[in-house]
Amino acid sequence: MxxxxxxxxxxxxxxxxxxxxxxxxxxxxTGGGKSTLAKLAAIYRDGEFNLLPSTERSKLFKNYNINNFLCHNSYFSWNDNDGKVEIDNNLESDDKEKREKIIDRAVDNILNDNNTKESFLNLIQDFANEIKIEEGNKNIDAVRKFLNNVSKPLLDNGSLARPMYIPSERAFVASIEYSWAGLLRDDIGLPKSVLAFANSFSLSRKDVPELAIPFLNITYRHVEGRDFISIPERDEPLMLLEAASGIQSVTPLLVLLEHLSRKNDLVQSFIIEEPELxxxxxxxxxxxxxxxxxxxxxxxxxxxxxxxxxxxxxxxxxxxxxxxxxxxxxxxxxxxxxxxxxxxxxxxxxxxxxxxxxxxxxxxxxxxxxxxxxxxxxxxxxxxxxxxRLTDLRVPEKKAPSKAKPVKK
Incomplete structure (x- = not known):
């Protein structure tokens, strides 16, 4: 790679x-740009980026709270197995050939999967009939709507890449436990990357109800919608939200990774901020x-x-x-x-x-x-x-010469 x-x-x-x-x-x-580079990698690896028209690509930048970094002379270039794409400050690019490669590969993946083939073809046919797409159609709004609707099944079933970005704020997920859904519903302004991680963790713990974490000498358990941590020297388990901050940071991360590592049929990209927290x-x-x-x-x-x-x-x-x-x-x-x-x-x-x-x-x-x-x-x-240098300063203070007058005999 x-x-x-x-x-x-x-x-x-x-x-x-x-x-x-x-x-x-x-x-x-801190503030040097590490996360900025990591977030850009997540954006350009995201299959949706290659399907969205340039006018809507900024939503991916907004998801990572870096959309305000764009200025009049911003420039990006991304080169991978599908070719090179140069992107200007308006997020426009001449990527027709690359986009076609990505879409063709994604569609091939779906057509080779009998579970999704029929529904996908029906979606395309129904939508084509709805907006009456004809050869030479210049209606950009219709094309944009078509791409947005087609991209959803491509992304949902894994036929297009969608990196797993794990933010440094992940410990927050353990603190709010199952209340994250209400935060998402109420749209209180949390970063989309945090909410996406919370959602992924919530789904993964259904598949991973128990996980030993040997290097912390603990075991995670998900019981009746609650997250617990078992510690050998303690009879009663702790709720995850009561555990030490390091445990709160690591546990959701490892539960999610355990879940995703079992999906060995998909190529996955993991981007993790400050795992050492x-x-x-x-x-x-x-x-x-x-x-x-x-x-x-x-x-x-x-x-x-x-x-x-x-x-x-x-x-x-x-x-x-x-x-x-x-x-x-x-x-x-x-x-x-x-x-x-x-x-x-x-x-x-x-x-x-x-x-x-x-x-x-x-x-x-x-x-x-x-x-x-x-x-x-x-x-x-x-x-x-x-x-x-501190050691070099360990020199006894020199005493000033005595100014006492000599005693007359």
């Missing part, structure tokens, strides 16, 4: 080029291992935004395990005892970027097949330097 995104003059991003791989990581300071460093490491296992099966891909050097360190271990095995195959079993093979990460499937000051700088060293040591050590190095 190789995709390239070029962004210019969009929100915090001034000029950035990113190569997306099977696993892609963004790290950098409220977790101890060793738990961050184990969560990274779990994400690699659940989100990179077959042709699936994983994109992460993070502030944590521990997340980078865990990924580096997985890259290094793959490298050592390649250099010394006879050590494979011993390597697997340290890091199980299912977590090994091929450097050809990995990219990582430091996002700051309007740019995205690669921090992956293609020569070593590992993350740049300077990036891993940057923060700890700065702290160590300050510590050393």
């Amino acid at each position: 190789d995709e390239k995104l070029v962004v210019k003059n969009f929100g915090p991003i001034k000029d950035a080029t990113v190569d997306f791989k099977k696993v892609t990581v963004f790290i950098g300071p 409220n977790l101890y460093p060793t738990a961050q490491r184990d969560l990274v291992y779990t994400l690699l296992e659940k989100c990179t099966q077959a042709n699936n891909d994983l994109t992460i935004t993070t502030h944590s050097p521990y997340v980078l360190a865990a990924l580096n271990l997985c890259l290094y395990a793959h490298k050592v095995k390649g250099l010394f195959p006879h050590q494979a079993k011993k390597i697997a005892r340290l890091i199980p093979e299912k977590y090994w990460l091929d450097p050809n499937d990995f990219s990582a970027y430091y996002v700051a000051n309007g740019k995205a700088k690669s921090i992956f060293d293609t020569k070593t097949g590992l993350l740049s040591e300077s990036q891993l050590d940057e923060v700890s190095g700065e702290f160590a330097d300050i510590f050393d």
Whole structure:
């Protein structure tokens, strides 16, 4: 999987080029643009983007609260297996050929599925009769309506891609438990990405009523519409909304991933903001291992935004395990005892970027097949330097010479 995104003059991003791989990581300071790049990837991977006319594409940007970033000289380029598309600040593009490829593939998927073939063909026929589409028809409103109506079954049954974006606000879902439906109904202005995640979690817990989370030593259970957490040292389970913040953040995420990982007939794209939220460093490491296992099966891909050097360190271990095995195959079993093979990460499937000051700088060293040591050590190095300078200041204060007058004899 190789995709390239070029962004210019969009929100915090001034000029950035990113190569997306099977696993892609963004790290950098708050407000640097990590989430902006991740959200753009979600938009351009969304099958609906390629069906919508340019006048309606802004709704996808609005879903991620980045529509206000568009300015007069914004520019985007997205290149994937279906070809390259250049998009201007009005979200217009010359993508006819790419759109036709995507629609043809989606329609083929439906026509090969007897469960959806008949209803889909009936929808097209009924709608064509309704708006009397004829050869040479220039009625843009009719065409737009046609595309919108046809896109729904294509998206609903998985024939078109729809990335799974998991926002950093996901802990909010555990706090409100089953009240999210009312929030959606009342349209109180929550980000669409949060509501979409809440809806996906609600559906997934019906399929995953129980899930052990070993690295937190807990078990999730969904009982009679309520979410509970069982802890070995406690007889009575806790409600999820009563649990620690790290548990509230991780549990809905892992329940949803467990549900989606069982749908191995679909190619899925996972984009996760700050998976490390409220977790101890060793738990961050184990969560990274779990994400690699659940989100990179077959042709699936994983994109992460993070502030944590521990997340980078865990990924580096997985890259290094793959490298050592390649250099010394006879050590494979011993390597697997340290890091199980299912977590090994091929450097050809990995990219990582430091996002700051309007740019995205690669921090992956293609020569070593590992993350740049300077990036891993940057923060700890700065702290160590300050510590050393504080140590240098541990000098006793020099006493001023005494000004006492000599005693006369």
